[in-house]
């Protein structure tokens with residue numbers, strides 16, 4: 001059983017399609033989404049539709065939450081807020097209802113999924129260092145948990161010696177340890193690398209593998225500009241920021 005675990009699609013349909021195609025080529029049989037299907041880029045409705053029809057396990061992200069509110073809660077910075085206002089106008093009532101009903105955290109087989117943190121998932125904190133990861137590990141009851149939100153792929157490993165942060169590439173899962181793994185972002189990577197990121201979890205062989213996938217960047221950028229979304233949102237895709 002091979003899971004494709006993907007996060008932070010952010011309405012980038014070109015990146016989502018490329019990731020799904022890569023996952024199928026890599027013989028993934030199951031799919032899991034870690035939230036933030038919408039926000040920032042130009043195809044929120046199409047991405048909701050695509051993920052919905054996959055009928056896979058999914059958790060809610062902060063942009064999913066904001067997009068499904070009637071009006072702004074003023075939690076976002078200006079750039080994200082401009083995009084989320086546009087997103088609200090470009091989702092159907094049915095899309096919003098679906099986003100609103102998503103859960104914050106859930107278990108899939110023997111692993112956990114959450115968008116931001118396990119200690120206070122509704123507060124949307126960012127896990128970048130060992131201290132942040134320690135708080136989540138306190139609430140992690142499975143060997144592996146996948147998360148998103150930072151758009152930076154990395155893994156935290158807790159064992160008898162404490163917690164360390166590693167790059168993913170290929171991780172062998174040992175049952176005596178705990179793993180808090182960020183798959184990176186499909187639709188807006190922020191690790192100075194433009195290609196879409198996701199992870200493959202091979203359950204039988206206990207291996208988590210990081211993938212980077214090229215997609216039609218120019219089309220995604222053109223749609224952002226044509227939609228009247230801030231130009232910066234198109235530019236940042238090319239530099240992975």
Ligand code: ZN
Pocket residue numbers: 008010036061063149150151
């Ligand atoms: Zn996000």
